[in-house]
Each structure stands twice: as C-alpha cells, then as structure tokens.
Amino acid sequence: MFVTGGVLSSLGKGIITASTSLLFKSMGYSVTAIKIDPYVNVDASTMSPFAHGEVFVTEDGGETDLDLGHYERFLHQNLSKNNNITTGKVFKRVIEKERKGLYLGQTVQIIPHVTNEIKEMIREVAEGYDIAVVEIGGTVGDIESLPFLEAARQMWIEKNKRDVIFVHVALLPVLRSTGEQKTKPVQHSVQELRRIGIQPDIVIARSERPVESEARRKIALYSNIPEKAVFSDPDVEVIYEVPLILHSQDYDKYLSELLGVEWRKPELGKWEDFVNRLKNLDEGPKLAMIGKYTKLKDSYMSIIEALKHSSVVVGKKPKLIWVEATDVEEGKLDPKEIAEKADAGIVLPGFGSRGAEGKIKLIEAFRENRKPLLGICFGMQMMVVEVARNLAGLEGANSTEVNPNTPHPVVKILDEQKWVKYLGGTLRVGARKVLIEKGTKLWEAYGSESVMERHRHRYDVNPSYVDVLEKAGLKISAWDENRVIPEAVELKDQLFIGVQYHPEYKSRPLTASKVYTYFLKKIS
Incomplete structure (x- = not known):
C-alpha cells in the first residue's frame, strides 16, 4: 500500500x-x-x-x-x-x-x-x-x-x-x-x-x-x-x-x-x-524544556511523545514550558526566574556551541534552587560541565566540542571518533548495552543491572575526570559494557540525572520509557 x-x-x-x-x-x-x-x-x-x-x-x-x-x-x-x-x-x-x-x-x-x-x-x-x-x-x-x-x-x-x-x-x-x-x-x-x-x-x-x-x-x-x-x-x-x-x-x-x-x-x-486516559489526565507540574531548537517543536518529537506515554502511567500530564537556551545566553531571559517558575526541567539534546552557555546557566539555576533536572545526551554533558565548574572548582571546564582549548576538557571526543573524516553516518549510534550501578536513582528507575538503549553522540564524559567529579558529589550511575564510557550521572542528594543515551527512542504508548516515567513520578 x-x-x-x-x-x-x-x-x-x-x-x-x-x-x-x-x-x-x-x-x-x-x-x-x-x-x-x-x-x-x-x-x-x-x-x-x-x-x-x-x-x-x-x-x-x-x-x-x-x-x-x-x-x-x-x-x-x-x-x-x-x-x-x-x-x-x-x-x-x-x-x-x-x-x-x-x-x-x-x-x-x-x-x-x-x-x-x-x-x-x-x-x-x-x-x-x-x-x-x-x-x-x-x-x-x-x-x-x-x-x-x-x-x-x-x-x-x-x-x-x-x-x-x-x-x-x-x-x-x-x-x-x-x-x-x-x-x-x-x-x-x-x-x-x-x-x-x-x-x-x-x-x-x-x-x-x-x-x-x-x-x-x-x-x-x-x-x-x-x-x-x-x-x-x-x-x-x-x-x-x-x-x-x-x-x-x-x-x-x-x-x-x-x-x-x-x-x-x-x-x-x-x-x-490509552487514548482515553491520555485525553483525561490531570494537569501536572510545570516542566521547563531547555533546548536550542525550540522554535520547531518537531526537533524534540520523540521526547514529547515519551512524556505523553509516561504521563498516562503517572496519571498527570506536565505543562511544557519551552525555554530557548540561546535567549538565556544572549541575556534575553533570566535563568533564575525560569528556575523559580518551573517545577522541574529537561535539558534537551543538540549539537554545537550555540546555546551551550545558556544551558549551563539554566542548569546552575535549577541545581541551586534544588529543582529536579533530567539531561539527555548533550544536555547531560552540559550538566557535567556545570558541576565541574561550580562544584569541583574547575574554572573554564567545558566540552571540547564547545571550546577545543578548554583547560579542563571534562567532555571530550570519543577515542573512536578522533580520525573520522566524514560527518554523515559516523556517530556512535544505535542500541548499546548500558550497565547500571546498584543503589543509584537510575537503578531505582530500571530495576535492572543492564539495559539496551539507543545512542547518537560523538563526545563523552572524560574518564580522566571521573574521580574529581565524584569527589564533588557527581556519581557515575551507568557505564558502557566495557566500563570505559560514562553513560549516566546523578547527584546524590537531589534529583539531578543525566543520561548520554536517548531513552525516548524506545518509548511506546503501551510500554513507556522507564527513565521518563521515573522522572515524572518523582516530580508529580
């Protein structure tokens, strides 16, 4: 047909x-x-x-x-x-x-x-x-x-x-x-x-x-x-x-x-x-959607749909507040004001330096206000950068994608990506095994020691900085199957979780993503 x-x-x-x-x-x-x-x-x-x-x-x-x-x-x-x-x-x-x-x-x-x-x-x-x-x-x-x-x-x-x-x-x-x-x-x-x-x-x-x-x-x-x-x-x-x-x-x-x-x-x-329940949900928390492509919501289609699937499980539908990180970066929006108004936030994925500093400012505002935060892919990497700067005291810390000359490359290009010549079809992409650390919030979300989740990235958290980051309070809550690439991070004393992968890609109306469901349950 x-x-x-x-x-x-x-x-x-x-x-x-x-x-x-x-x-x-x-x-x-x-x-x-x-x-x-x-x-x-x-x-x-x-x-x-x-x-x-x-x-x-x-x-x-x-x-x-x-x-x-x-x-x-x-x-x-x-x-x-x-x-x-x-x-x-x-x-x-x-x-x-x-x-x-x-x-x-x-x-x-x-x-x-x-x-x-x-x-x-x-x-x-x-x-x-x-x-x-x-x-x-x-x-x-x-x-x-x-x-x-x-x-x-x-x-x-x-x-x-x-x-x-x-x-x-x-x-x-x-x-x-x-x-x-x-x-x-x-x-x-x-x-x-x-x-x-x-x-x-x-x-x-x-x-x-x-x-x-x-x-x-x-x-x-x-x-x-x-x-x-x-x-x-x-x-x-x-x-x-x-x-x-x-x-x-x-x-x-x-x-x-x-x-x-x-x-x-x-x-x-x-x-x-499922449809009847989705249409009759009670209004849930105000959820800030922090991204750099917010003028075209289709840029985050799978995340929007994953939130709907999880909303049905939780029984409440969050009110999405779209926040353009570039506007924060240019001083058009006050990150503290946004953090005060929202109940929680999701730091959305997106390649490149544009909007990165805006995301970091918003992450800092949410963390200091103790507002729950979930970071996806590049969003998780910016959470690591924020913690490195403001909790670990690594001045100028950054991702080499944003600043190749950063004194503290807490996020760097994957070793396997260093010699890549073509951009198309060369990312670390597709389903990969993720090993979950017991006793973490991510373990609580999955209830499993390993999961298969889909990836799409070229940079990762620099393993050389793991000890410094963990001393500052940031826990590596998941690793790749070889225990080389950090796959997720979280703070011990508040709901502050970042995942390198994209759990939204495997979310279904009748089998919602465990990550998004866990996050919505905690903030509802």
Whole structure:
C-alpha cells in the first residue's frame, strides 16, 4: 500500500501510514512500514533539526526521518534503517553497480535502472511481511518524487492480482468567510497524481473538521472513486486517536476488501484505553524544556511523545514550558526566574556551541534552587560541565566540542571518533548495552543491572575526570559494557540525572520509557 500526499507537506501522511499499520497489525497481520524521502541526502544524519525535525535513531543505528518514530510507536515494534529509503541511498546503490560494471555496458537511466533499484529496495524490506505500508514523502508534483511515484506505478502494473493499492492524503481547507469546505485543492492534487499514471483507490481528506456530505460527493466524483472510498481525517487532540477515527469509518474493512484479505475485527481495547486516559489526565507540574531548537517543536518529537506515554502511567500530564537556551545566553531571559517558575526541567539534546552557555546557566539555576533536572545526551554533558565548574572548582571546564582549548576538557571526543573524516553516518549510534550501578536513582528507575538503549553522540564524559567529579558529589550511575564510557550521572542528594543515551527512542504508548516515567513520578 502506497501513501501519497498533495497540496502541501506536513499533512500527516506519516500518521496515516502509522495508523494503517496499527490497524492491520491489530487484525493479526504481520506489518512493516517504509518511509521514502526524496531528498538526495543518504540519510538524515547531517540535517539540521530546523530543516527536517528530529533525527530518529533505529535499533540498528539508522539515522532516519522522524516518521520512523511514529511507525515504531504505533506498531510497537523495532524497524530497521532500511525502512527509510532516500534518493541518496538509491543513487548510491545505482552508482556502485555502474562502477562494478553490473549494467553490462548499458546507458544508466532513471527508467529503468533507478526505478528498478527503488522497487528492489522496497521488496527487500517488505519480504516476509503480510502487508507493507509505504509512505512517499513530499507532495505529488515535486520533481524529486517522480522516480518513486513511477516505481510505485510500475509495481502496480507488474502484479497479477490487485495487491498494490494507493491511498492519497490531501488538504480540504475551510474558507473562513463562508465556513465552506473547498474541494478544489483535493481535486487538483488527484488530477496531478492521475496525470503521472496513478489512480488513487482511497482519498483521505485532511481538514479542521469531519468531511461534509457535499464535499465527499465532489471529491469522489472528481477522483473517480466511490463515496465510500473518501475518508475523513479531522484535527484531533492527540495523534493516537487517528486509527480509532479511521476504524470508526470502516477504513480497515474497505482496505481489506481492496487488498483481497480477510477482515478481522481489530483488537484495539488497550489502545482505546490509552487514548482515553491520555485525553483525561490531570494537569501536572510545570516542566521547563531547555533546548536550542525550540522554535520547531518537531526537533524534540520523540521526547514529547515519551512524556505523553509516561504521563498516562503517572496519571498527570506536565505543562511544557519551552525555554530557548540561546535567549538565556544572549541575556534575553533570566535563568533564575525560569528556575523559580518551573517545577522541574529537561535539558534537551543538540549539537554545537550555540546555546551551550545558556544551558549551563539554566542548569546552575535549577541545581541551586534544588529543582529536579533530567539531561539527555548533550544536555547531560552540559550538566557535567556545570558541576565541574561550580562544584569541583574547575574554572573554564567545558566540552571540547564547545571550546577545543578548554583547560579542563571534562567532555571530550570519543577515542573512536578522533580520525573520522566524514560527518554523515559516523556517530556512535544505535542500541548499546548500558550497565547500571546498584543503589543509584537510575537503578531505582530500571530495576535492572543492564539495559539496551539507543545512542547518537560523538563526545563523552572524560574518564580522566571521573574521580574529581565524584569527589564533588557527581556519581557515575551507568557505564558502557566495557566500563570505559560514562553513560549516566546523578547527584546524590537531589534529583539531578543525566543520561548520554536517548531513552525516548524506545518509548511506546503501551510500554513507556522507564527513565521518563521515573522522572515524572518523582516530580508529580
């Protein structure tokens, strides 16, 4: 099943893909989801969060589009880096084959060589599953999407039975002056799709409110589909409602009919319970979200969702207060005032020197006010820097990422990273074993001596400074499996925890992250 989009990006194709995958899995089918990104980057590793939102990390170390995170959360299963196909990956494989002479002297072209490679990559991921849901990123009409749409069209032609279908998601805007739902954007989007040879089997209308009967009639008429093939995807309070809304419209029944597979009543009881509890939570503590990409909240998508999952376990939903560390650094915000107003804080991840001093000032303010603090990745490293400066008395202490000439490099580049020449795909990334120290707060959170958590970093706490830091009161509460790289830190006498890894990547609606759950329980 291919999911395409029209009119504009960020309509929610990823949520439709994730919701469809959940519905089929809830019927007992084995399902995988694939995200196609038409950009020429090989992966998302070198992209700024401002450009593309967060980089989601898979278990096997893939640095992927954030939609892979939605897929994993809805499916409750790990996906691979191969589930994210990009133009860069496709071209790289084609060029490598050409250099090896595997095309036997042919002139290598978009059709058939690039489109054949796309089809092969999709089939490799889909192998062994009953159903594969494939989201084609961007919007219909984008020049970079054309090879992928052509490959999808060919896959439909090549099948002997109707086991390839197309779902098109398009914007159904409301004209404020009249309150009328305008179908022209959907119509033109479908026309563009049909122009390149794809007839959608289903149209999903994204709108502020449910699709009205007249709008449904027009969409069906001009899309050349029956009215029952037009589905509504209105704005919702929480994204986890979407599969339930689609199910209420018999979307899963119609999909099963189109694909010629048996419809089974989806088992959605636990999912419905989760959604109902999430929508009816009591208001919790004020939680300062301290970051450097706060103007684009998608930069921290997995953390936001992990907090929702843990909120359901705890029974209270924190009120998120976004704090731009760069504004603190430039004197536009007072860190002491923020620490006084908030009940707790999370020091968010983010590479580079911009905003680092702002984070350090906020960490100091929160620690001195004895306000609970949780640091993630770079956030944890800045917590170490703050303790080194203000508790251990190491004047000028810093990370060599922020200041290569610091007199006290309490955070340094990983030994394995010193000779790396390329930035893309070279971080310490993916699932790694973490050894938890008994008697620590982290041990209390996990209740286990070892866990597998996902990483994405190039710098670590300098082991040479561990003794000095621990004398100042900072406990190393977790190590890597070789006991060389400090994986977590905490203060003994207050809730001040930092982890080098990203526990949010493995958080699921029905199995919340133990780190975020522990933190929310302590501050609620």
